[in-house]
Amino acid sequence: MSSKDNTISFPELIKLKRDCGQLNRAEISTFVQGVTSGAIQKSQIGAMLMAIWQKGMTDEETLAMTREMMNSGETFKWPKEWLVVDKHSTGGVGDKVSLPLAPALAACGCKVPMISGRGLAHTGGTLDKLESIPGFKVNQSVEQVMWDLFKLQMICMKYAHFLCFLNSARRLAQSLVMAGNKLGVKTGAVLSRMDAPIGQSVGNAVEVCEALECLKGRGSDDLKELVICLGGYLLWMCGHSGTLDSGKTEIAVKLENGEALKKFEAMLVAQGVSADVAHSLCSNETDYSKHMKRAAHQTELEVLDDGAVLDIDGLALAEVLHKLGAGRTKSGEEIDHSVGAEILVEMGQQVKKGQPWIRIHHNCPNLKPHYSDLRKALVIGSHDKYETASRVAEFIHPDYPNMS
Numbered sequence: 001m002s003s004k005d006n007t008i009s010f011p012e013l014i015k016l017k018r019d020c021g022q023l024n025r026a027e028i029s030t031f032v033q034g035v036t037s038g039a040i041q042k043s044q045i046g047a048m049l050m051a052i053w054q055k056g057m058t059d060e061e062t063l064a065m066t067r068e069m070m071n072s073g074e075t076f077k078w079p080k081e082w083l084v085v086d087k088h089s090t091g092g093v094g095d096k097v098s099l100p101l102a103p104a105l106a107a108c109g110c111k112v113p114m115i116s117g118r119g120l121a122h123t124g125g126t127l128d129k130l131e132s133i134p135g136f137k138v139n140q141s142v143e144q145v146m147w148d149l150f151k152l153q154m155i156c157m158k159y160a161h162f163l164c165f166l167n168s169a170r171r172l173a174q175s176l177v178m179a180g181n182k183l184g185v186k187t188g189a190v191l192s193r194m195d196a197p198i199g200q201s202v203g204n205a206v207e208v209c210e211a212l213e214c215l216k217g218r219g220s221d222d223l224k225e226l227v228i229c230l231g232g233y234l235l236w237m238c239g240h241s242g243t244l245d246s247g248k249t250e251i252a253v254k255l256e257n258g259e260a261l262k263k264f265e266a267m268l269v270a271q272g273v274s275a276d277v278a279h280s281l282c283s284n285e286t287d288y289s290k291h292m293k294r295a296a297h298q299t300e301l302e303v304l305d306d307g308a309v310l311d312i313d314g315l316a317l318a319e320v321l322h323k324l325g326a327g328r329t330k331s332g333e334e335i336d337h338s339v340g341a342e343i344l345v346e347m348g349q350q351v352k353k354g355q356p357w358i359r360i361h362h363n364c365p366n367l368k369p370h371y372s373d374l375r376k377a378l379v380i381g382s383h384d385k386y387e388t389a390s391r392v393a394e395f396i397h398p399d400y401p402n403m404s
Contacts, residue, residue, distance in 0.1 A: 010040050017051040025064040032068040059178060066179040076113065084111045085234040092194025093314030094202040098126060099211035100255065101227045103263035107254040108235055130271075132205040132337035133281070134291055137272035166191065166393065173396040181398050188237055188397035190230060193389060196347055197314040199223040203326050203340020205292045206361060212281060212288065215261040220346075222391050228252050229392050237397075295338040295361035301374055303351045308383035310347075316377040317341060317358075320370050324362050336363060348386045 008016070013031055017023060023031075031048060034040035057065070078084050085105060087098065102112045114126070127138045173189035180187025199220040201210040213219035214227060232241065232248030241247035254260040261282050268278035277291050321327065325336035342359040345351055357378055360367060 010034055010044050014044060014047045014051055017048060017055060020055050022058055023061055028064045029068050032072055036072045062175055062179050063182055067183055082111045083109060083238045083240055085238050086113060087230060092198045093318045094197035094199050094207060096207040096211045097226050100214040101231050104227060104231050104251050104254045104260040105234060106263040107259040108240060108250055128335055129204045129207050132208055132292060133273055134277055135273040177396050186237055190233060190392060191394040192391050193393055196312045197343060200343045201340060202317060202321060204337040206340035206342060209288045209292060215264055217256045226391050293338040296363045298359055298361055299367045300356040300359045303353055303355045303357050305380050306353050307380040308386050309345050309349050309351060310381045310386050311379035312343060313377040316373060320373050324364060348388060
């Protein structure tokens with residue numbers, strides 16, 4: 001204990017958790033305040049997180065930690081009449097879901113506060129993707145955000161991580177849903193399959209282009225499925241829609257009739273993109289190279305055997321793109337927004353030897369050293385071994401009525 005004020009010290013807090021002790025609310029408050037004030041060192045933060053990872057947290061600790069984090073720092077105050085909804089990350093390779101989802105929700109009258117981050121792994125985060133649009137400014141004051149919300153009836157949103165095993169994902173989701181609802185935040189979770197890339201692109205600029213296609217009522221079916229499912233779920237949870245199905249229908253309509261696209265265009269202009277560029281990107285054109293930075297080289301790889309596409313290893317593909325510059329290893333590193341991949345085949349599709357299956361956008365003159373790793377990402381086999389599965393595996397939520 002500290003001799004001055006009888007409070008527990010940071011090293012003692014870490015030792016207590018490491019030795020399987022349960023932290024009370026005051027001790028958790030001390031830790032969170034130490035993080036936000038800068039009083040606790042980064043090495044101590046890492047040690048505490050490691051202890052929590054190894055020893056776990058009780059429901060009471062999770063609730064206390066969430067409460068302290070919610071109440072720390074500066075918080076937004078929303079008008080009571082606003083329908084404010086948020087989504088934490090789906091977390092798969094090629095995750096561009098929020099780019100079309102946020103404007104679709106805004107077109108339904110919701111406010112979607114996007115608290116996003118930069119990527120610190122294989123490819124960029126949501127901010128990196130948005131910054132691949134010329135002129136887009138991600139840093140705004142509270143006053144700017146509130147004014148843009150008032151004008152556009154939208155801001156964007158946060159995202160969630162995927163766990164490799166369903167049972168682990170379910171336990172995490174149940175814990176998050178419990179904590180959120182006990183703190184007065186109506187919270188639900190959707191478990192989704194992210195073993196293969198989402199949609200047909202991985203990278204930064206290429207994912208923005210695919211998101212634009214989704215907003216124009218085109219693009220890949222699995223991306224559209226996630227946007228419609230998550231959007232419908234949020235509309236139902238916030239009380240805008242009477243049932244989950246009616247919420248999903250409304251999101252689908254906003255994507256098809258162009259209202260979501262108009263919201264996205266307005267958001268671009270509000271965050272620094274010139275009106276001409278925003279209008280051009282959101283027009284009916286499919287060639288985005290006039291405005292989006294394009295890599296110097298585009299190289300296609302061919303299928304080596306006849307058969308069906310059984311799997312596309314998103315992690316293996318993302319690791320190659322990271323080496324090519326699409327992601328960062330340390331915070332603050334620059335990334336190359338033009339690096340990415342277009343996937344030219346779909347899961348379960350019958351393919352022939354020699355057929356192109358992927359197009360890599362790169363700026364290095366020689367891609368051959370990466371051929372082996374890229375080819376390992378594609379699994380070809382007999383079609384009878386392919387199992388069709390929806391991206392959405394399960395809903396985790398309190399006992400809300402009208403799930404259908």
